Amino acid sequence: MNTAASGAVDRDALKAAPHRLIELSVTEKFSFERDDLEDIQLAGLKKRFAELSGRVAVLRRFAEDQNLSGIRTLEDGALLLFPHTFYKSYPSSAIETCRFDAMTRWLGTLTAVDLSRVDATGCATIDDWIDRLDAQSDLRVRHSSGTSGKLSFVPLSTIESHSAIMGMKRAMQGFGDEPGTHDSGFGTLPLIAFGYRHGTQSFPRSIDAIIREFYAGDESRVVCLNPGRVSADLASLAGRLEGAQARGARSRTQISAALLARREQLLREQAEAPRHLQNFYDTIATRYRGERVLLQGVTPPVVETAVEGLKRGFERLFAPDSPFFIAGGAKGRAFPADYREQVERFTNVPFPPTGYGMSEAASAITRMCPRGHYHIVPNLIPYLLDPDTGAVLPRRGTQTGRLGIFDVGCQTRWGGFLTGDEITLNWGDAAPCGCGRKGTFIDGEIRRYSELRGGDDKITCAGAPGIQDRALQFIAGIAD
Amino acid sequence: MPYHVPLIIRGRIIDDADLEFGGRRGGAQFTTPDVKQHLAALTLQHPSDLSDIHALRSEEIFDYLDALGQALSFERNPFLQEAYELSIHTSGLTPGIVRHLYSTLGSLFSRDFVRELAENAIGVRYLDGWVPRRMASGCVCNVRAFGARAVHVLAGNVPMPSALGVIRNAIIRSDAIFKTPSNDPITAAAIARTMVAMAPDHPVTRHLSVAYWKGGDAGVEAELYRPDRIEKIIAWGGYASITHIAKYIQPGIDLITMDPKLSSSIIGRQAFVDESSMRAVAERAALDVAYFNQQACANARVVYIETGTDEAGLAKANRFGQVLLEAIRALPAHCSGAVALDPDLAEEVQSLRMVSSEHRIFGGGQDGAVIVSQHSEPVDFAPLLNNRVANLVPVPDLEIPIEAVTAYTQTIGIYPDSLKEQIRDRLVFNGAQRIVSLGYACKAAMAGPHDGMEPLRRMCKWISDETNDPERVALLSRS
Numbered sequence: 025m026n027t028a029a030s031g032a033v034d035r036d037a038l039k040a041a042p043h044r045l046i047e048l049s050v051t052e053k054f055s056f057e058r059d060d061l062e063d064i065q066l067a068g069l070k071k072r073f074a075e076l077s078g079r080v081a082v083l084r085r086f087a088e089d090q091n092l093s094g095i096r097t098l099e100d101g102a103l104l105l106f107p108h109t110f111y112k113s114y115p116s117s118a119i120e121t122c123r124f125d126a127m128t129r130w131l132g133t134l135t136a137v138d139l140s141r142v143d144a145t146g147c148a149t150i151d152d153w154i155d156r157l158d159a160q161s162d163l164r165v166r167h168s169s170g171t172s173g174k175l176s177f178v179p180l181s182t183i184e185s186h187s188a189i190m191g192m193k194r195a196m197q198g199f200g201d202e203p204g205t206h207d208s209g210f211g212t213l214p215l216i217a218f219g220y221r222h223g224t225q226s227f228p229r230s231i232d233a234i235i236r237e238f239y240a241g242d243e244s245r246v247v248c249l250n251p252g253r254v255s256a257d258l259a260s261l262a263g264r265l266e267g268a269q270a271r272g273a274r275s276r277t278q279i280s281a282a283l284l285a286r287r288e289q290l291l292r293e294q295a296e297a298p299r300h301l302q303n304f305y306d307t308i309a310t311r312y313r314g315e316r317v318l319l320q321g322v323t324p325p326v327v328e329t330a331v332e333g334l335k336r337g338f339e340r341l342f343a344p345d346s347p348f349f350i351a352g353g354a355k356g357r358a359f360p361a362d363y364r365e366q367v368e369r370f371t372n373v374p375f376p377p378t379g380y381g382m383s384e385a386a387s388a389i390t391r392m393c394p395r396g397h398y399h400i401v402p403n404l405i406p407y408l409l410d411p412d413t414g415a416v417l418p419r420r421g422t423q424t425g426r427l428g429i430f431d432v433g434c435q436t437r438w439g440g441f442l443t444g445d446e447i448t449l450n451w452g453d454a455a456p457c458g459c460g461r462k463g464t465f466i467d468g469e470i471r472r473y474s475e476l477r478g479g480d481d482k483i484t485c486a487g488a489p490g491i492q493d494r495a496l497q498f499i500a501g502i503a504d
Numbered sequence: 505m506p507y508h509v510p511l512i513i514r515g516r517i518i519d520d521a522d523l524e525f526g527g528r529r530g531g532a533q534f535t536t537p538d539v540k541q542h543l544a545a546l547t548l549q550h551p552s553d554l555s556d557i558h559a560l561r562s563e564e565i566f567d568y569l570d571a572l573g574q575a576l577s578f579e580r581n582p583f584l585q586e587a588y589e590l591s592i593h594t595s596g597l598t599p600g601i602v603r604h605l606y607s608t609l610g611s612l613f614s615r616d617f618v619r620e621l622a623e624n625a626i627g628v629r630y631l632d633g634w635v636p637r638r639m640a641s642g643c644v645c646n647v648r649a650f651g652a653r654a655v656h657v658l659a660g661n662v663p664m665p666s667a668l669g670v671i672r673n674a675i676i677r678s679d680a681i682f683k684t685p686s687n688d689p690i691t692a693a694a695i696a697r698t699m700v701a702m703a704p705d706h707p708v709t710r711h712l713s714v715a716y717w718k719g720g721d722a723g724v725e726a727e728l729y730r731p732d733r734i735e736k737i738i739a740w741g742g743y744a745s746i747t748h749i750a751k752y753i754q755p756g757i758d759l760i761t762m763d764p765k766l767s768s769s770i771i772g773r774q775a776f777v778d779e780s781s782m783r784a785v786a787e788r789a790a791l792d793v794a795y796f797n798q799q800a801c802a803n804a805r806v807v808y809i810e811t812g813t814d815e816a817g818l819a820k821a822n823r824f825g826q827v828l829l830e831a832i833r834a835l836p837a838h839c840s841g842a843v844a845l846d847p848d849l850a851e852e853v854q855s856l857r858m859v860s861s862e863h864r865i866f867g868g869g870q871d872g873a874v875i876v877s878q879h880s881e882p883v884d885f886a887p888l889l890n891n892r893v894a895n896l897v898p899v900p901d902l903e904i905p906i907e908a909v910t911a912y913t914q915t916i917g918i919y920p921d922s923l924k925e926q927i928r929d930r931l932v933f934n935g936a937q938r939i940v941s942l943g944y945a946c947k948a949a950m951a952g953p954h955d956g957m958e959p960l961r962r963m964c965k966w967i968s969d970e971t972n973d974p975e976r977v978a979l980l981s982r983s
Contacts, residue, residue, distance in 0.1 A: 082858050089858070113855040115862055116884050133859060174884060267884075412847065 035064060042068030042432035045403040046187050046387045050197040053402050054461035058453070061463065062098060065405045068432030070095045073104075076438055079136035082110065083438045102407045102416045105428040105442040108384070110134065111168075112176040119260060122280055124153040135179035136436045137163045148282030150175075150256040154224045162436075166383060167224050167256045174267070175260045181436040184386040185233045191387025191401070191433075192230065195379060196347055199461055202394065209318035209347040211238030214245045216308055216342075218321025218329055221246075223254035226383045227322060247307050249325060250300050252293055257283055262495035279499060287499045294496050304329075305338050316343040319371060322352040323378065327363045330370035340372040351379035351389065380470070384441045386433035393459040397450075398466040405430040406464055408449050409442070411473060422455070422467060424448040446471045506533040507590060509689045512696040512714040513545050515704045525686055525718065532593050534689060539717045539724050546713055547653070547733040548679050554651055557677045557707035562628045565674050566615045568708050572670075573613025575702050576695065578606050583694035590690050591663070596799050596891060598841030605663050609695075612667050622675045625960035631676065634969060642976040649964040651678035651711075652735040655728065657719070657749065659740035659762075660688035662800055669738070670695055670712065676964050678736075679711040681728070689716045720748040731756025736963055738762070760962050762955050765914030766887060769793075769804040769942060770905045772923040776811050776820045782827050785919055788943030790831035792917040793894045794840040794872065795946040802915045802938075802945045805889035806882045808905035811898045813880055821898035825866050825876040832872045832892055842870040845891050852885040853893065880904050902927060909934035914955065917942040 033052055038044055042064065045053070056064075073095045077083050083104070087093070090103045114130045117123075124144035132139040142160045147153040150167070157163045164185050168176045180188075189210075196208040209215075215234065219227040235246055261283065308317075319342070321329075333339070348371065360366065364375040380398045381389035390401050400406050407428035408417040417423040427447045431439035450457070450467040457465050511518040521535035539546065548554070578584050588606050592599045611617070622628050626649055629635050634646035656669045666682070669692070673680040682692045696714040703709050717724045728734060729752035739749055740762045753759050769792050775785040792804040807828075811820040832840065845853070853873060856863045863883070867873035872892035875883060880899045889895060899905060906927060909916065913935050918924040919942035928939045937956035974982075 085858050107851040107855065109851045109855040110859050113859040115860075115879070115881060117879075117881050129861075130859070414847075 035060065038064045039067035039071075042071060042403065043187055043386065043435055046191045046401070046433050047194065048402070050194060050199050053194070054199055054399055054463060056402060056462060058463065061402055065402070065432060066095075066098050068403075069098065069101050069405065069430060072432060072434070072439060075435075076136055080438050081133040082106070098405060098419075099416060101405055101430040101440055102409065102428060104438070105407065105409075105430070105440045106438060107442045108176060108444065111178050111384075112174040114174075114177075116174060116264065119150060120264075120280060122148055122282065124156075127153060128157070131157075131163075131165070131177060131179055134437060135163060135181070137161055137179065137181050139163065148280070149286065150260055151224075151253070152282075154256060164229060165224060166226050166229055167259065168226075168383060175256065175263055178384055179437050180229075180386065180434075183435050184433070184437075185229065186237065187386040187433050187435075188389075189230060189233045189237060191389050191403075192234075192349065195389045195391050196349060199393070199459065202459075209316075210234060213316055213318040213347070214247070214312055215239070215318045215320065216312070217246065217248045218319075218325045219248065220250045220252060220254040221248035222252060224256055225254055225259075228254060231320075247304065247311075249304050249321075249329060250297065252296070252300070255290065257286070258290060258495050261498070265495055265498055284499065290496060291500055301329075301332070302336075305333055305336060308341060309338055313341055314343060315346075317346045319346055319348040319373065321350060323350055324352075324357050326350055326367060327357075327359050330367040331360065331363070333370050334366055339369050341370065342372050344372055344374065346371070346373045348373045348376040349379060350376055351381055380466070382429065382441075382443060384443075385429060385431040386435070386439065388429070388431065393457060393461060393465070395457050395459045397457050397459070399457065399459075399461045400449075400464045400466070402463070403431055403433040405432070406449060408447075411446065420451050420453055422448060422450045426473065444473050446473055506535050507690075509534050509536040509684075509693055509716060510697070511537040511539065511542060511716075512693060512700065512712070513542060514710045514713055515700055516545075517697065517700060518542065525689075525716070532590055534716075536689065536716045539715050543724065543727050546681060546715065547728065551653065554653070554677065554679055554711070557679075557711050558651065560677070560707060562619075562622060562631050562675070565677070565708060566619050566622075568703065568706060569613045569618050569671060569674055570615035572695075572699060572702060573610040575698050576610035576613065578603075578610075581694070581698060583697045584609070587663075587690040587694040591688065596843060597662070597797050598837070598843055600837030600841050601797060601839065604838030609663060609667050612664075613671060618671055618675060621671070621960070625958060626676070626964065642972070644971040646969040646971065648967050648969070649676065649961075650967055651676050652963065652965050653679045653733065654736040654738060654963065655681045655683060655734055657683045657737065657739040658685055658688075658692060660685035662796055663688065663691040665740050665762075666692035666695055670699075672960055672963060673712065674708045676960060677711075678963060681713045681715060681734075683719070684714060684716045686716070686718070725749075725752060729757065735965070736760060738959070738963060758962070760957075760959060762959070765801050765912050765937070765955070766806075767792075767802050767804050767913065767915040767917075767945060768905070768908070769807040769917040769919075769945075770902065770923070770927075771807065771809045771919045771942065772902070773810040773812075774920055774923075776809070776824065779823075779827075782824055783831070785942065786824065786827045786831040787834075788919065788941075789828055789894075789917075790835055791839065791943045792945040793828075794832045794835055794892045797840055797843055798890050798892055798894075800946060802948070804894065804915075804917055804945060806886050806895045806897055806908075808897050808899050808902075808908070810900075810902060812900050813878075813898050817898055817900070818878055821878075821896060822864055822876050825864065825874045825896050828894065828896065829866045829872060829874045832874075832894075833867075840892065842872070843891050844870055845893065846888070849885070849888045849890060849893065852883070852888060856883065882908070906930050906934065909936050911935040914938060915940060915945045917945045919943075 077087055086104055092100060092103055114127055118126045124147040128139055128142050128144050139161055142157055144153055144156055147156055154165050157165055162181045164180055164182055166178045166180055193208045193210050217231050221231060222228050235241060368375050377392040379389050379391045388404055390398050392398055408423045408425035409428055411426045417425045427443045427445050429441055447470050448467045450465050452463045452465060506524055508521055518537050520537040522538040524533055524535050526533050584606050588602055591602045630649040634648045637645045639645055658665050669682060684692050692714045696712055699709045734757060736758045737749055738760045739746060746761060769789055771785060775781055789807055796803060809821055809824060811817040857865050862878050864876045865873060874894050874896060876896045880897060882897050883895050886895055909931050915938040916931055916936050917940050921941055924939060931939060
């Protein structure tokens with residue numbers, strides 16, 4: 025992304041290619057005057073609607089339903105926010121009876137990527153199906169790990185995967201003079217990833233894209249907590265069992281023959297997990313002790329690995345100026361009170377500012393500023409809605425409500441979505457954040473509506489502890 | 505502006521306004537005394553304090569209840585009127601429904617009805633005295649049903665449990681502490697205040713307390729739920745309320761749960777032979793779906809229809825969907841009314857409309873909806889169905905709906921009655937607790953089993969007094 029000699033960003037170029045907002049430096053991202061930014065964002069919103077309403081069937085239907093034939097103002101975007109349920113609106117039986125062609129057709133209504141040449145014949149599991157999509161199209165579907173009920177599938181493509189890791193790379197930077205690293209280490213430093221290497225959740229998808237784009241596919245300088253694959257089938261089964269439990273029908277959950285056939289493999293992988301863990305510790309301690317490395321993970325596995333590692337005598341492993349990227353918060357887990365100190369002691373690296381992101385976006389990732397706020401990155405247009413009526417709250421001052429987002433960075437799917445989070449958004453006009461960044465920021469806690477209202481369905485990207493084990497137990501217990 | 509709910513302890517009205525609580529469904533806030541300040545008075549000092557009510561004969565109790573029923577006349581009772589004003593803001597029921605419920609509440613207490621309930625469920629003679637039974641061995645076993653000290657944890661979706669609790673408690677001569685729910689703290693209080701106004705010193709009045717505390721408040725519950733103070737806990741409510749209580753269960757405390765369940769309907773192929781048959785059946789199905797605005801456990805959420813799933817079958821199913829929607833909308837105001845959907849449900853329905861090619865949806869918004877699956881499966885979010893949204897599921901035969909019944913199934917409404925007789929045993933094996941003719945899910949017989957057991961019998965203490973004469977029944981040392 026070229027900037028003019030004076031340091032000003034090229035606005036026309038951004039209006040023509042709004043996803044390039046993701047590639048700006050952190051300083052550039054948060055230096056926009058509000059009018060300028062909204063001008064670019066509105067152009068982006070209009071452009072995406074024009075490009076996608078003819079190619080994404082659900083967008084077309086939704087727009088018709090809302091009597092919206094075009095975008096005139098930023099507020100129009102609030103009428104087209106897809107609730108998360110859209111991404112799990114397939115019939116469960118399609119998965120249970122392996123009707124993956126029907127799943128492909130369903131997914132096709134949510135993406136502009138051409139799936140007409142995808143042939144799901146012979147796919148017996150969800151993992152098979154997603155692999156087939158990867159092989160025969162540009163789609164790189166991400167599944168989420170619902171803790172009850174159904175899996176959702178978000179149809180990002182290779183294009184958004186690229187934007188996502190560009191955004192991650194930039195997110196490591198500091199604003200202005202803040203400490204932060206301009207050398208994120210992507211590609212230059214060994215990568216220590218606290219998660220699965222393979223699989224179709226957000227984390228392994230990112231690792232995959234990072235290795236391909238920054239490490240030229242060279243796996244030798246990448247160490248993952250688990251070299252195996254996190255299985256979408258196991259996650260789906262876990263969710264179905266929890267749902268069946270809630271309906272009093274757990275013992276009657278049907279497993280497809282194909283999944284049953286994979287039973288041995290899945291149980292073997294589970295049995296291997298402790299060995300992989302020890303191997304991880306041994307590898308990082310012998311190969312990279314004292315070295316500068318790039319550390320990457322979501323908070324729960326980072327904390328759990330650090331706590332366990334300290335118990336096994338592994339500590340002060342890396343060079344203290346190693347770039348360290350942690351995203352997400354506690355996600356309902358109970359951490360020890362001193363978890364940050366334990367992570368620091370394990371890694372020898374100061375606990376970094378936490379990142380916040382959303383798996384539905386192409387790139388939403390933003391690190392906490394020195395004042396403790398998450399600033400909304402410029403490719404995201406934020407909306408706050410009244411949680412009961414859906415009315416859009418005013419775009420000024422400080423407001424609390426349900427967060428909706430339009431990501432102009434999504435090019436192959438509609439980037440408008442409704443989150444399940446209640447946040448307090450400061451529009452940065454009357455009382456800007458003292459850190460110097462301009463624009464909107466999240467002020468205070470982020471709370472899930474499902475927790476606020478006593479529900480117990482949580483979508484997490486790290487998965488809930490134990491439920492996959494229970495799913496494995498269920499499979500193991502089925503009589504031959 | 506929060507409203508005030510009194511604490512009522514055995515004929516005494518306590519009007520402090522110590523604590524404030526929020527209503528559910530974003531509704532009204534209320535103030536009420538802090539129960540922790542009154543715990544000593546809340547429990548009976550001594551179990552023999554039940555002797556005053558124990559001394560009454562059943563006919564005297566029926567007289568009291570009958571008089572109470574008359575005093576619970578909506579037009580003349582300011583407490584019920586206040587409860588009505590508040591309920592229309594906090595419940596998912598429309599004013600027409602709520603008004604009808606409060607207007608008919610009094611009729612539950614009529615002498616004939618409560619006598620029938622007592623006789624069918626227990627047998628009045630067991631309440632009024634010891635009933636001798638001569639056994640084959642020569643022993644004379646005298647059996648009597650005694651009252652117990654109980655806590656009732658009430659549900660708030662409809663006002664019936666409060667009224668039923670008062671009636672049951674009186675019939676079996678128990679002492680009851682009603683813990684009210686936050687979404688309806690006022691109905692039980694209204695009935696109790698009527699009792700106090702009518703007969704403040706009567707034993708039936710003196711053995712009822714009505715209190716609100718937040719479920720799970722250990723400051724109250726750890727003191728209350730002890731076997732020296734409480735013998736029975738009768739709990740209406742979901743998993744969350746039961747888990748609060750479960751940790752106090754120990755020998756000496758009997759937990760009777762009426763937990764929320766899912767109900768459904770099964771309609772045999774005879775209903776779909778022609779348009780007029782469909783219309784007649786649709787009215788009955790509409791009642792099971794939409795009476796009480798689908799807020800009660802007995803309301804049907806999924807309706808299985810034996811139309812077949814070939815092209816002709818789906819055409820019938822879709823036509824029946826339209827006819828059912830019309831029937832729901834045509835229900836009179838005292839049965840059902842337009843109301844906004846819960847946001848989670850609204851999102852699910854919207855997703856189906858926008859994304860699914862395997863469902864047809866008739867209606868939507870506030871005025872009810874019928875989702876017709878175009879294959880033999882209910883929607884995945886069936887447990888969320890509420891506020892007059894039904895899911896029609898066409899099936900080629902009845903195996904699917906029979907196998908769909910689980911331990912979490914309560915009522916199944918069936919048409920025609922011949923089909924009901926045919927499949928009822930299998931439905932029960934799979935977990936169903938109550939079988940009714942289609943259209944009568946919400947017209948509870950109320951004189952018999954509830955939730956698969958006999959609550960009135962379980963709420964009593966059943967005692968045997970065994971008389972053995974050594975001349976007739978040899979002593980154990982002499983046999």
